[in-house]
Amino acid sequence: MKLGAQQAAFARRLGHTFRDGGLLIRALTHGSIATETRPDNQRLEFLGDRVLGLVIAEALLAADPGAAEGQLAPRFNALVRKETCADIARRIDLGAVLRIGRSEMMSGGRRKQALLGDGMEAVIAAVYLDGGFDAARGVILRLWGDALENVEPDARDAKTALQEWAQARGLPPPSYVTVDRTGPDHAPVFTIEARLASGETAQGCASAKRAAEQAAAAALLAASEGGGA
Known part of the structure; x- marks a missing residue:
């Protein structure tokens, strides 16, 4: 063909x-x-x-x-x-x-x-x-x-890294909640909030839910590690 x-x-x-x-x-x-x-x-x-x-x-x-x-x-x-x-x-x-x-x-x-x-x-x-x-x-x-x-020598995606961080501290896996969706149907923007059972949260935005979850996980991991939680 x-x-x-x-x-x-x-x-x-x-x-x-x-x-x-x-x-x-x-x-x-x-x-x-x-x-x-x-x-x-x-x-x-x-x-x-x-x-x-x-x-x-x-x-x-x-x-x-x-x-x-x-x-x-x-x-x-x-x-x-x-x-x-x-x-x-x-x-x-x-x-x-x-x-x-x-x-x-x-x-x-x-x-x-x-x-x-x-x-x-x-x-x-x-x-x-x-x-x-x-x-x-x-x-x-x-x-x-x-x-x-x-590729990073210890490369992990942010969601995996956050889950491992939580489990190491006796916490259940983090949850991810869609808190907002804006933009037209052909170009949506999702805002996802990552939540730890200990109360910490962080948000991420992207045009795909999975990417927004990764961004939220990265932000929450950085905040949690930085705060020494």
Whole structure:
């Protein structure tokens, strides 16, 4: 299947020349526009997640031969989580070529973190099926290069770090409450409050709930550690 002009330009940004353009088209097809003859990208997303995980695991082992599993795991999680996939997708403007339904488009689907992250994983699978593991590894290492170089040695996402901090002090896991939602449907802004059982709270704002939760967790962790609670 021949790629359209936008899709061909995206393939160039991706760094892979597709022999079967239909694989890329399927990887970019969201469920909101799928039909019996136009399958969505969910199966590719499932595969791409595994391919990404293997490449990142290999890269981390090679970068730090002396690291223990307990040191590698949080770095791995930081690099393969949906937020990171979405960040990479934004960098290559994946949202511009996503094939989504009208309702999803009107609600800002091209900028949604979940759609971008899922789409990025599906595209990785498309590269893998089209060119093999070496092709997929090359694309991933190029796109994730800066993230691999800059991942913190003890990288943990803020929610995990806050939960570990609370548990170490005999507290139950923190809770997260949506306290406000502003902006139009296609570009919402969520305000999330993170709460500890001991009474401390902090808020975070973002265009996606998960990102707002992470921001709230980071703010609460910084305040709690700074206050010596």
